[in-house]
Amino acid sequence: MSDLTEEYQLEYFREEGFVRRECPDCGDHFWTRDEERELCGEPPCEEYGFIDDPGFDEAYSLTEMREAFLSYFEDHGHERIDPYPVAANRWRDDVLLTQASIYDFQPLVTSGRTPPPANPLTVSQPCIRMQDIDNVGKTGRHTMAFEMMAHHAFNAREDLEDPDQYAYEGEVYWKDRTVELCEGLFEDLGADIEAITYIEDPWVGGGNAGPAIEVIYKGAELATLVFMSMEQDPDGEYELKDGNRYSPMDTYIVDTGYGLERWTWMSQGTPTVYEAVYPEAIAFLKENAGIEHTDTQEDLIHRAAKLAGRMDIDEAEDMATARGEIADRLDVDVERLEALMEPLEEIYAIADHCRTLAYMLGDGIVPSNAGTGYLARMVLRRTKRLVDSVGVDAPLDELVDMQAERLGYRNRDTVRDIVRTEVEKYRETLERGGRRVEGLAEEYAERDDPIPLEEIIELYDSHGIQPDTVEEIAAEYGAAVEVPDDFYSLVASRHGGGALDDGSEGVDDRVVDLPGTEKLFYEDQERTEFEAVVLDVIERPDAGEDGGTLYDVALDQTMFYPEGGGQPGDTGTLATDDLTAEVVDVQEADGVVLHRADADPGKGEFVRGQIDATRRRRLMRHHTATHVIGHAAREVLGDHIRQAGAQKGTESARLDVTHYDRIDREAVKTIERVANDMVRENLAVTQEWLDRNDAQANYGFDLFQGGIPAGTEVRVVTVGDDVQACAGTHVGRTGELGAVKILGTERVQDGVERLVFAAGDAAITTTQRTEDALYEAADTLDVDPPAVPDTAERFFEEWKARGKRIEELKEQLAEARAQGGESGEELDLGDATAVVQRLDADMDELRATANALAEEGTVAVIGSGVDGATFVVAVPDGVGINAGEVVSELAGRVGGGGGGPPDFAQGGGPEAEALDDALEDAPDVLRRKLEA
RNA sequence: GGGCCCAUAGCUCAGCGGUAGAGUGCCUCCUUUGCAAGGAGGAUGCCCUGGGUUCGAAUCCCAGUGGGUCCA
Numbered sequence A: 001m002s003d004l005t006e007e008y009q010l011e012y013f014r015e016e017g018f019v020r021r022e023c024p025d026c027g028d029h030f031w032t033r034d035e036e037r038e039l040c041g042e043p044p045c046e047e048y049g050f051i052d053d054p055g056f057d058e059a060y061s062l063t064e065m066r067e068a069f070l071s072y073f074e075d076h077g078h079e080r081i082d083p084y085p086v087a088a089n090r091w092r093d094d095v096l097l098t099q100a101s102i103y104d105f106q107p108l109v110t111s112g113r114t115p116p117p118a119n120p121l122t123v124s125q126p127c128i129r130m131q132d133i134d135n136v137g138k139t140g141r142h143t144m145a146f147e148m149m150a151h152h153a154f155n156a157r158e159d160l161e162d163p164d165q166y167a168y169e170g171e172v173y174w175k176d177r178t179v180e181l182c183e184g185l186f187e188d189l190g191a192d193i194e195a196i197t198y199i200e201d202p203w204v205g206g207g208n209a210g211p212a213i214e215v216i217y218k219g220a221e222l223a224t225l226v227f228m229s230m231e232q233d234p235d236g237e238y239e240l241k242d243g244n245r246y247s248p249m250d251t252y253i254v255d256t257g258y259g260l261e262r263w264t265w266m267s268q269g270t271p272t273v274y275e276a277v278y279p280e281a282i283a284f285l286k287e288n289a290g291i292e293h294t295d296t297q298e299d300l301i302h303r304a305a306k307l308a309g310r311m312d313i314d315e316a317e318d319m320a321t322a323r324g325e326i327a328d329r330l331d332v333d334v335e336r337l338e339a340l341m342e343p344l345e346e347i348y349a350i351a352d353h354c355r356t357l358a359y360m361l362g363d364g365i366v367p368s369n370a371g372t373g374y375l376a377r378m379v380l381r382r383t384k385r386l387v388d389s390v391g392v393d394a395p396l397d398e399l400v401d402m403q404a405e406r407l408g409y410r411n412r413d414t415v416r417d418i419v420r421t422e423v424e425k426y427r428e429t430l431e432r433g434g435r436r437v438e439g440l441a442e443e444y445a446e447r448d449d450p451i452p453l454e455e456i457i458e459l460y461d462s463h464g465i466q467p468d469t470v471e472e473i474a475a476e477y478g479a480a481v482e483v484p485d486d487f488y489s490l491v492a493s494r495h496g497g498g499a500l501d502d503g504s505e506g507v508d509d510r511v512v513d514l515p516g517t518e519k520l521f522y523e524d525q526e527r528t529e530f531e532a533v534v535l536d537v538i539e540r541p542d543a544g545e546d547g548g549t550l551y552d553v554a555l556d557q558t559m560f561y562p563e564g565g566g567q568p569g570d571t572g573t574l575a576t577d578d579l580t581a582e583v584v585d586v587q588e589a590d591g592v593v594l595h596r597a598d599a600d601p602g603k604g605e606f607v608r609g610q611i612d613a614t615r616r617r618r619l620m621r622h623h624t625a626t627h628v629i630g631h632a633a634r635e636v637l638g639d640h641i642r643q644a645g646a647q648k649g650t651e652s653a654r655l656d657v658t659h660y661d662r663i664d665r666e667a668v669k670t671i672e673r674v675a676n677d678m679v680r681e682n683l684a685v686t687q688e689w690l691d692r693n694d695a696q697a698n699y700g701f702d703l704f705q706g707g708i709p710a711g712t713e714v715r716v717v718t719v720g721d722d723v724q725a726c727a728g729t730h731v732g733r734t735g736e737l738g739a740v741k742i743l744g745t746e747r748v749q750d751g752v753e754r755l756v757f758a759a760g761d762a763a764i765t766t767t768q769r770t771e772d773a774l775y776e777a778a779d780t781l782d783v784d785p786p787a788v789p790d791t792a793e794r795f796f797e798e799w800k801a802r803g804k805r806i807e808e809l810k811e812q813l814a815e816a817r818a819q820g821g822e823s824g825e826e827l828d829l830g831d832a833t834a835v836v837q838r839l840d841a842d843m844d845e846l847r848a849t850a851n852a853l854a855e856e857g858t859v860a861v862i863g864s865g866v867d868g869a870t871f872v873v874a875v876p877d878g879v880g881i882n883a884g885e886v887v888s889e890l891a892g893r894v895g896g897g898g899g900g901p902p903d904f905a906q907g908g909g910p911e912a913e914a915l916d917d918a919l920e921d922a923p924d925v926l927r928r929k930l931e932a
Numbered sequence B: 001g002g003g004c005c006c007a008u009a010g011c012u013c014a015g016c017g018g019u020a021g022a023g024u025g026c027c028u029c030c031u032u033u034g035c036a037a038g039g040a041g042g043a044u045g046c047c048c049u050g051g052g053u054u055c056g057a058a059u060c061c062c063a064g065u066g067g068g069u070c071c072a
Helices: A011-015 A062-075 A101-105 A175-188 A260-268 A273-277 A279-288 A295-310 A319-330 A334-362 A371-390 A396-406 A412-447 A453-463 A467-477 A487-494 A613-637 A665-680 A692-699 A761-781 A785-819 A843-855 A883-892 A912-931
Strands: A019-022 A029-032 A121-128 A145-156 A196-200 A203-205 A208-210 A212-217 A220-232 A245-259 A529-539 A551-555 A572-575 A580-589 A592-597 A606-611 A643-648 A653-658 A685-691 A713-719 A722-725 A740-749 A752-759 A826-828 A833-838 A858-864 A869-874 A897-899 A904-909
Touching (some): A011 A175, A062 A121, A062 A145, A101 A121, A101 A145, A101 A245, A145 A175, A145 A260, A175 A220, A175 A245, A203 A220, A208 A245, A220 A260, A245 A260, A273 A279, A273 A334, A279 A334, A295 A319, A319 A334, A334 A371, A334 A396, A334 A412, A371 A396, A412 A467, A453 A467, A453 A487, A606 A613, A613 A740, A613 A752, A665 A740, A685 A692, A692 A713, A740 A761, A752 A761, A785 A843, A833 A912, A843 A858, A843 A869, A858 A883, A858 A912, A869 A883, A883 A897, A883 A904
Parallel strands (some): A833 A858
Antiparallel strands (some): A019 A029, A029 A196, A121 A145, A145 A245, A196 A212, A203 A208, A212 A220, A220 A245, A529 A551, A529 A606, A551 A592, A572 A580, A643 A653, A653 A752, A713 A722, A740 A752, A826 A833, A858 A869, A869 A904
């Protein structure tokens, strides 16, 4: 077994006269030009040495520093590329947010399947790390949003037998050049390169690993140089810090990260990073919140900030303890320090959070209850709480907009609209929650009990109310609340970890060995017949719907479109001279199209393929219509509209789009109109294979609506102004759609709306179905279709009025019966009288009659033979008979049951024929109950 | 992607197998006529939709629709 020590013996270090040392404090090995140096230079071994003593020649703003970095690397042979969105889930499904520049190139570029946009390249990539959220503002150095400046080089081993297997070849540069470039940058900025230390710190992550170097200057880690060159391998020769074994890869990648904010901070030497990065925002917020400091206070803040930078808040779990220690060192009162620092910390956090929101919303993330949208919602709500707590009265959308403007976003109106909508939603949630808590607090305060933990968890988990909010409100009502320290892990335990089902079917070995199928459907989308050779037939382990055996037939070429991109696979037939096999489904695995058929045409046979042309045409129309609808929706609702999913069928299709509000009827009609304008213009639908990096550079990230495909080339489908990477089949011109009809919308989740629509003959069919329903309703009401709404309303109103009238009449009837003589025979029970009567009416009438009798002071036993046998028994006040018991006994005789309160009960059973017998026994039952 | 919660009068909600309720708003009258006035009376419900269980469902079960919320 070997470790990575050898990997750090750089030619560059030798030539430049570096020495390798071991830090006596932390034990790390590092390289330095300074022979006298003992410590590694990284906190906590050493302190920040740049506060009030900047490490570069000049002070740089964020923008200036970014430009200095990018142009330095441009001057040294790197191509500058545009940053990617912060929503990393737009090109990979394993993460939500972009947390490092290398995320831009995972997994397709790093694995060598897709070429990088340039090589070598430099980028300043906006990143968001939610992990640090609690530290933001407090430590002086943590930010949630940051830009990772980077230079990357993608190398492939030069001694490979088959260099073509990767999308890039040969070595661009490796470790020596990387360190040299890094040091050159320091020199350019006027740093004292003698003071830089390079700490050996092997990197492991996501199945890859390699040597890495932390670059420390004046106590701050300014860069990390990662040399990704190994992959996890049980038989690998290197065992690394995660306990796994690794072996070298064919590709090796220079992955660097330079924190833009830290470099800017270093150049200014301000007490905290925030003052260096957001000077305008902080000045604005301070003024708005009315925060002013005397010179002595200012001095104290300055001294406290320096100490805050030294504290490792991650380890000092408890903020209060950390604060206490700082107060001790400064020899001031903790309360005084806290009163001074807390508003400032909140303002720092607000500035950072607003920038985070600007990135998220500007890049098209729509707040939601799921995915990245949920993270955006969390940040927004947290920010709103901070803004309220510190007393800033500027609307949140304005604060976010300030950052969006600075970052150069163009969709600022939409961003503001989203923020306003979200703030309003949050307000409603708080209001709802507040009422709920008040109710609970009152209840428990009355009983003098503390509000149980279960309730607190329920309030948070189901209603989104923070425990401290509950405490606040509860205190007003004098109710106690106990929130344990591990509250949030208790909540987490409520969400039992569901087992991940990995949907990967596992590709059959025989399929892997087959050559990729030639896809004829891209060459001519109108053709429906073809001839092919059967390369292999694999019997499916699972039977078809009717129990018959199914076979996966692989051909050398095919017209059958395999399921993909929301378009179902084609159906049709494969015929030899001897038999015709029905193709019920078509899938693709590893480049091989598998025709799932109900018969085995025989390996090596010639087959004539015929696809179901009508079905295919409908699917094609719906696929093109999906692009048209998506484009129309974006035009009508805004640029944040993106595809969140799609499914095409023969009768209709659906497109899920990201949107922060319900799509109302008016918007639906407008989208429908715009879509049909596109149809009437009869736009050409073109399909071409383009170099992916060119296409991405031309059309931007919005090109990829339905996921990111691998490869050097992408298939691009253009419909008018709409351009998308798409592998599906399409009609030639939009005119072939005939008409597009939106059938409805539904909310899939918060922030995602589903548009259901139909095109062509399907649009006609579905519209006719809706019309049929209307005509039928009109026919029933005996009016013309346009009169249906008014008539329906009138009928409904009348129906309700009639119901009320009937109620009234039943009451009157009941009273008349009770007072009139027809109320059966009276029965003397001694203390009271009773009436036993059969009255074939519904339950309402029975109840009314029994009540009326009871009000007259008579015990009432009424039985009905309508719909089985039912009884109602009413007992006046002061009579010692339990109505429930009487009913229970009577109902038992008709095969049922019953019950109710002692003064009024009802019941019944299915045996109507036993009703009269039961009523005859009723007087006996009453007497017995009275005696009991 | 998963979990949990909710749907009842115009509004806010209670009721959780046995005659649909409260507060507020609304209408009428009285007392008054100043800042959330007081008193008396009254009207207002497909208890979200569809199935099921039951003698009986607003109430229990299942599905759907609409909303809320937490987690990854």
